[in-house]
Amino acid sequence: MSEQAATINYDLLKEKLKPLLSRMTLLVVDDMPMNIDSYRMILMELGIPRENIHAATNGLKAFTALNSIKPDLVLADWSMPVMDGLTFAKKVRESKRYKDLLILMITAESEADLEEARGYVNAFLRKPVRNMVIENMILSVVAKKLADPNHPFGKKK
Secondary structure, three states: OOOOOOOOOHHHHHHHHHHHHOOOOEEEEOOOHHHHHHHHHHHHHOOOOHHHEEEEOOHHHHHHHHHHHOOOEEEEEOOOOOOOHHHHHHHHHHOOOOOOOEEEEEEOOOHHHHHHHOOOOOEEEEOOOOHHHHHHHHHHHHHHHHOOOOOOOOOOO
8 A cells, every 4th residue: 555645634724723723822033023024924814813923033032032921832033143043942942841842943044954953843944935834834733733642732831
């Protein structure tokens, strides 16, 4: 029997995850205000309330904000001043409190650079990236974690 790639119906997945998405808190980390605004619009299209979408302009500000924001998911750029996205992800994984935090990295880095980061992030998106690809990746990562009975997804810490 040959293996076939499963086709995911993202519209159906979005509908099923809608109650969870409406309760999620997200942190967008990017040094470009225009990118933050674009990502915010995409997240709102997924049903995440605007007031649940927070932003930081570098990894250090994002890491400092974790305790007050308590995000369920972080959407981070790799290349930023002060603290880049990879360093941020490493610090998060070293932290006992946030080791299970979902991190999606958006990057233009080379495939070789991505190897170093694989153990620290849940998924990568390569720039340039279309809105639908961002939506689908978020839905996939959330659904995968939701299926994990050991992951405290959607619960506030």
